[in-house]
Amino acid sequence: xxxxxxxxxxxxxxxxxxxxxxxxxxxxxxxxxxxxxxxxxxxxxxxxxxxxxxxxxxxxxxxxxxxxxxxxxxxxxxxxxxxxxxxxxxxxxxxxxxxxxxxxxxxxxxxxxxxxxxxxxxxxxxxxxxxxxxxxxxxxxxxxxxxxxxxxxxxxxxxxxxxxxxxxxxxxxxxxxxxxxxxxxxxxxxxxxxxxxxxxxxxxxxxxxxxxxxxxxxxxxxxxxxxxxxxxxxxxxxxxxxxxxxxxxxxxxxxxxxxxxxxxxxxxxxxxxxxxxxxxxxxxxxxxxxxxxxxxxxxxxxx
Numbered sequence: 015x016x017x018x019x020x021x022x023x024x025x026x027x028x029x030x031x032x033x034x035x036x037x038x039x040x041x042x043x044x045x046x047x048x049x050x051x052x053x054x055x056x057x058x059x060x061x062x063x064x065x066x067x068x069x070x071x072x073x074x075x076x077x078x079x080x081x082x083x084x085x086x087x088x089x090x091x092x093x094x095x096x097x098x099x100x101x102x103x104x105x106x107x108x109x110x111x112x113x114x115x116x117x118x119x120x121x122x123x124x125x126x127x128x129x130x131x132x133x134x135x136x137x138x139x140x141x142x143x144x145x146x147x148x149x150x151x152x153x154x155x156x157x158x159x160x161x162x163x164x165x166x167x168x169x170x171x172x173x174x175x176x177x178x179x180x181x182x183x184x185x186x187x188x189x190x191x192x193x194x195x196x197x198x199x200x201x202x203x204x205x206x207x208x209x210x211x212x213x214x215x216x217x218x219x220x221x222x223x224x225x226x227x228x229x230x231x232x233x234x235x236x237x238x239x240x241x242x243x244x245x246x247x248x249x250x251x252x253x254x255x256x257x258x259x260x261x262x263x264x265x266x267x268x269x270x271x272x273x274x275x276x277x278x279x280x281x282x283x284x285x286x287x288x289x290x291x292x293x294x295x296x297x298x299x300x301x302x303x304x305x306x307x308x309x310x311x312x313x314x315x316x317x
Contacts, residue, residue, distance in 0.1 A: 040114035049303020192228025205260035281305035
């Protein structure tokens with residue numbers, strides 16, 4: 015069953031027996047603190063704030079949240095807050111990680127270090143769920159932050175993980191699109207060739223429990239009318255549940271355009287680590303942080 019909005023994910027998170035402890039790396043981030051305490055009020059997280067006390071505490075006071083339940087793990091100026099947050103998790107004191115006021119690269123690097131114990135043999139990928147007023151369902155898109163130009167094998171992993179995530183939140187057999195600039199294979203466009211190869215392989219040996227279409231252009235993914243006008247015969251146009259993009263640039267730009275110009279609500283997680291990881295933009299509002307934590311909590315209940 016496709017989702018119309020994030021309400022079902024929030025309800026799924028609220029059903030957790032015990033609140034999940036989220037460790038926030040660089041907690042001096044207003045939107046992240048507001049979203050985290052919203053999630054605490056909803057009953058599904060407990061926040062551990064990692065950062066400089068001189069920055070975090072005044073911000074909590076400014077937001078009127080100093081007396082809320084939380085744990086502060088103070089760091090010194092120049093200390094790697096992401097590594098400190100990972101250390102907290104490795105001591106068994108956290109169930110999920112979340113990026114706060116820190117650069118994406120600095121936040122993700124500790125996850126890639128084998129000695130930190132959070133890396134698996136899976137690909138790290140950032141997948142967003144997006145709710146837009148003009149699209150009939152919540153749609154997934156990835157990778158939007160981690161893998162710059164995924165190769166054929168990495169795209170298979172992203173497809174499989176996206177399908178797995180969608181099924182966790184209620185989708186039965188997702189429709190996945192392999193985005194390209196055009197819907198016909200062009201020898202000089204590598205992504206179209208790879209999309210065709212992936213679809214052919216999927217027909218022989220399914221990559222995941224999904225319907226896979228590609229290469230396919232953006233307008234055809236989102237619009238039945240565009241498909242009609244172009245004479246593109248695919249009943250899934252306008253009904254796709256997920257988009258696998260050919261590059262990080264494409265994915266990141268699409269999500270930001272949706273947010274700024276299509277009034278989209280989003281939430282996202284990094285998958286492939288041993289624990290769910292909430293990753294939002296520092297310019298995102300508190301609702302994005304709240305829904306991302308709900309998404310992480312829902313995924314943590316799997317199995």
